[in-house]
Structures are given as structure tokens and as C-alpha cells.
Amino acid sequence: MSDTLLSARNLAFELYEVLDAEALTQRPRFAEHSRETFDAALHTARTLAEKYFAPHNRKGDEHEPRFENGEAVLIPEVKPAVDAFLDAGFLNANRDFDNGGMQLPTLLSQACFAHFQAANAGTAAYPFLTMGAANLIETFGTDEQKRLFLQPMIQGRCFGTMALTEPHAGSSLADIRTRAEPAADGSYRLKGNKIFISGGDHPLSDNIVHLVLAKLPDAPPGVKGISLFIVPKFLVNDDGSLGERNDVVLAGLFHKMGWRGTTSTALNFGDNGHCVGYLIGQPHQGLACMFQMMNEARIGVGMGAVMLGYAGYLYSLDYARQRPQGRLPDNKNLATAAVPIIQHSDVKRMLLTQKAYVEGAFDLGLYAARLFDDSHTAPDEDQRQQAQQLLDDEPADPQTLREVAAIAGDIHRFPRGPNPGTFLHGLLEWAGHEGFSRVAAAPEQLHATVAQRCNRRDWTGWINTLGHWLERLLNAPLALAPDSAPVALSQLTHYQIEMEFWFASHQVDVLGLDRLVCSHTHHGTARPAAQSALLNGMFKGFIDLAFEHDGRYYVADYKSNWLGPDEQAYSELAMEGAILDHRYDLQYVLYLLALHRQLRARLPDYDYDRHVGGAVFLFLRGVHAQSQGLYFVKPPRALIERLDALFSGVSAPQQPDLFAGDTP
Secondary structure (H helix, E strand, O other): OHHHOOOHHHHHHHHHHHOOHHHHHHOHHHOOOOHHHHHHHHHHHHHHHHHHHHHHHHHHHHOOOEEEOOEEEOOOOHHHHHHHHHHOOHHHOOOOHHHOOOOOOHHHHHHHHHHHHHHOHHHHHHHHHHHHHHHHHHHHOOHHHHHHHHHHHHOOOEEEEEEOOEOOOEOOHHHOOOEEEEOOOOOEEEEEEEEEEEOOOOOOOOEEEEEEEEEOOOOOOHHHHEEEEEEEOEEEOOOOOEEEEOOEEEEEEEOOOOOOOOOEEEEEEOOOOOOEEEEOOOOOOHHHHHHHHHHHHHHHHHHHHHHHHHHHHHHHHHHHHHOEOOOOOOOOOOOOOOOEHHHOHHHHHHHHHHHHHHHHHHHHHHHHHHHHHHHHHOOOHHHHHHHHHHHOOOOOOHHHHHHHHOOOOOHHHOOOOHHHHHHHHHHHHHHHHHOHHHHHOOHHHHHHHHHHHHHHOOOHHHHHHHHHHHHHHHHOOEOOOOOOOOEOHHHOOEEEEEEEEEOOOOOOOHHHHHHHHHHHOHHHOOOOOOOHHHHHHOOEEEEEEEEEEOOEEEEEEEEOOOOOOOHHHOOHHHHHHHHHHOOHHHHHHHHHHHHHHHHHHHOOOOOHHHHEEEEEEEEHHHOOOOOOOEEEEOOOHHHHHHHHHHOOOOOOOOOOOOOOOOOO
């Protein structure tokens, strides 16, 4: 298991050779530590993570928390794991010796906690949230609040949460409706609803302290009117013992997309009018207080993501070492044994890519932890300020960050999603309207237009990347039909952009159409079944580009899909897989059916085999690949004629003449 959790050798190198963790022991706060005590803490963390956390990682995902009789129910393995974590003192790894802590540097506590995140992020989340809540109370709480709530948290008897999100507001905290009314005894009565509260209910501790954002009656509008309150699950008596149940009710559980073993709760506060809360910090300053915990949570969630990736890499590495398959290219002797796949160059490339990402990200997290230690404990004030400046991202020029994102000039790193995809489509649509050949012949105007459009989106850092990408795409010779000469977009003379089409479908068996397409394309390869709604949505629309070349007519579709981090991801096989997964096969046969009907109506000697070239998919991010991101396909004549028959009795669409004029 140790080989698939965290590399001890790499961790030691990073801690002691790169970040010089041992030098921290020369500072007064860490003077009682040594490399031996650091290694002992790391060894304990690894041992507990392997023994208590890793074994139920899969089970925790497969058996998510359940909502039963108003309570959250976890798998039984979670509590022993959390108890072992608490008993070993890792909840207070950074705290002073006098306060029950281990007084470790943040660098070491982060390295220790990384083992638990790699082993089981879902279970590790419970103490992780408590650490942040305890730090907030320690910073902003009164002495009485620290006595009643902080000390039980330090002792592991009480866990913590942060309760921000509300059903109607989402992440817009200015719109929260939870209210806090002052009571005669100086406490407050809260009423409201919160959702997506991680760790909001569980059987792991005697009590749970919710840090709740709410508004006082005299609160100004917006985020300036938000205050912060301590709301315990059980009220706490003056002697520290637990009192009656507070008016906080678990209303239900959500299913997390990632850390499935962590409860994600909906909580109702004050349904019966008796939800007791205690103001922490100053009135209307709750968001400023909460940001301390939120920022800690963001750092921790980031490290958690890194450790998930790190564990995934180590599992991949372990599998590649054990899985035999094939022989090296220079070995043609089939009698020899297969070699482990790690010996194949492409597998090595993929593993090294994983390694570079996860180890680089992990090292960055540890470096930030070392900077935190330096900002608080470095002997020289200048050193402390320099470390803090490196940690503080406020003075950073946002434009610099955008430029950094585009330094590689790599289209594969361009943002993904519908909006960036529409942006790329828009550049090609503009080039088509202006004239592909005219735009390609005037690169200065091309780059100026790209710059103008990028500036509107605040994507200044992508101007050079996208300008060169578009220039390359317009001039790249595209290989179409096997017996046709390649042609670049800039060489097209007869084409139509955004060609509209529609088919009436009230007489068509849409599922029968799907079966017909599947049986006639891609050698009958299995693909997801199409739903009627999907098919009906394809019966009208716009074809990105229709064009003529060498006496044949083609339809082209631009795809901004991200298939992988480099050119090798845009192989013919990978592009075909994307086409089938997204059912673009249905799309292109309908495009060709529209083209078939247009040509049949307008060419006196029309013949499908002679006049139709086929369908071209341009995967826009693959322009630099060996395939040029181009996937060409021409379905058989029989399929197009069968589809035409399916729509028989329906009038052909009324559309403008195809290629009525020359290039715009």
C-alpha cells in the first residue's frame, strides 16, 4: 500500500533537500524538534493512513452517508479512523505544546495530513473542517467562547462546520435570508436554512459547532450586513457539559460528486423558534471572520485534489509495472515474453506527464506551507515580510496571471466549455463572412481582430495563441476524400457558412432512424442509445460550413472538444470515439441528407456517389496534430437513400440556393 499512497523517498527529498525543513528546528518555536521527531510524525501519519483510512476508501464511495430517522449514518469504519487520527494528535499538529498540540511547523503538518488525504479524502474531511473552525474561534472568539467551544474542539469532543450557502442564494452571500434576533441573555435566536454543509451531521463527536452566517435586524443590505454566529448542535452548560438539543435539524443529505464519504447536509435553524446562537466577532463583520476559515478550506481542498491526483498516479505507476502486454518495437520474436507496459514509450510519456503535474503541484503546496512558517517564525523581519509577500496574491497583477496561462502558446490549454467553444466558432464564422482567402492573406488584420475579440472577454493573454492558431487553421491543407487533392480553407472559392436546414419529423420513427444510422456507419460499432428528444433537436439547425472542392460538395462541422493535453490526443481513433460518444454520427448523416436533397433539386445530373464528397469534422484544438484534427467520413449511399425514404411524404425544406455566389 505504501507505494500507492505517497512516495516517502520523494517526500523526504522535498522536505529536507529542497525546502530544508530541518533548518526550522533552529528557530525558538521548533527548537524541541529535530529531523527524528519530524520523521516520527510522518511515519505515524503514514501508518495510520494505511491502517485506518485507505482500507475503507472505496467502501465509503460506494456506500454514501444515509439519512435515517433524522440523523446521518456513516459506514462503521469511519469513526475508528477519525478516533485514531485524534488520538495521535494530528488535529492539533500546529498548536502549542501547552495547549495539547504537537507544535509542528505548518510544512510538516501539511505533509502529515497529505497522507490522510491521499488515503481517504472523504474521511479526512471531518477533522480538516474542525481544524479551520477551531482556528477561527481562537482568532475571533471571546474567552468564554474559547472555554466552552474551542477547548472541546481541541480535545476532539466537538467538531466544526461552516454554514454559508442557502437554497435560494447559492454562492451569492449578499442575498442570504437567515436572521438572528437578539435575546435578553445576550445570545441570539436564529432562523433560516443552509445547504451543502459538509460535516453538518455525523456520529463522530459529542457535539458539532456550526459557524453560521446570518443578518441582524438592523443589518445594512448586501455583504456588509452579514454577521457570524456560533450555533452548537447541543447547547453547552456553563461547566462545559452538554445540555439540551439545540433547534438545529438535519433536513436531508446531498450526494457529493467527489468526496462521497463526507456528509453534505441541508440544515434548518429555528423551525421551533429556539435556535440559540452566539455572535462571534463584531456585528456585520461576519464575512471578514469567515474568510479566515474559507481561505484555509480552499488551501486544504486544493491539497486534497493534489493528493487524489498523486494517489491516482502511484496506482497507475504500480499497475504499469505489473501489467505485461506486447513487446518492444525492435523485438519481433513472438516466442519471447511480453514486457510490462511501463517499458512502452507512450506509457512512459503518460506516466511522466502525471508525475510532472502531481509532484509539481504537491511541491508547490509544501512550498506555500514553508512560506507560511517563514512569515511567522523567520528570525529577521525582512525575511518574514518577503515570505508574506510571496504568499499574498493581492498585489499580483491579474493581467500577469492571464499571460502566464498563455505562455506556452498551447491551444490545448485554452479554457474549455460552451462559452470558449462558441468563441472559437465565432472566429471561424467571422473569417468565413470576410472571406477565408482574404483573411489569410492579411495576417495583420487577422491578429488585430483576434486581439479585439479577446480583449472583450478579458482574454488578453490568449491573443498570440489564438491568432497563430487561426492563421494555421486557415492555411493548413486538409486531406478530404482519398481520391481528392488536399485543400485549405483559404483556397475555397464556393462555400456557404451557417447553412440552415430543417426536417419535419411528425411521420418519422426517430428510434428507427437511430438504429438505421448505427447499422450503416462506423462498422456497426456500439454507441450510446439516442433519446427521442436528442434526435428531434437535430432535425433543424445550421451547418457550420458547406463547400465545393474538385466538383464535390462537403459539409464541415467545427468541434471545440478537448480530447487531451497534447497533439497525440487527436488521433483518428480518439476523434471517432468522441463522435460516437456524443452521437455526432446522427448529426453528420442529417447534414448530408440536407445536402443530398439540395443537390438533387439543383443539379440536373446529380449522383450521390459522384457529387457528394462527405462530412468533415474539424477538431479545432487538434490543428497541430498529425491528423490536423480532421476526421473525414462518407456514409454509404444506401443509408442516405433510406433516410430520405423515412422522411418521404414530407415536403423538402425551403432553403436558399446552395453556393449561389462566390466567396463573400
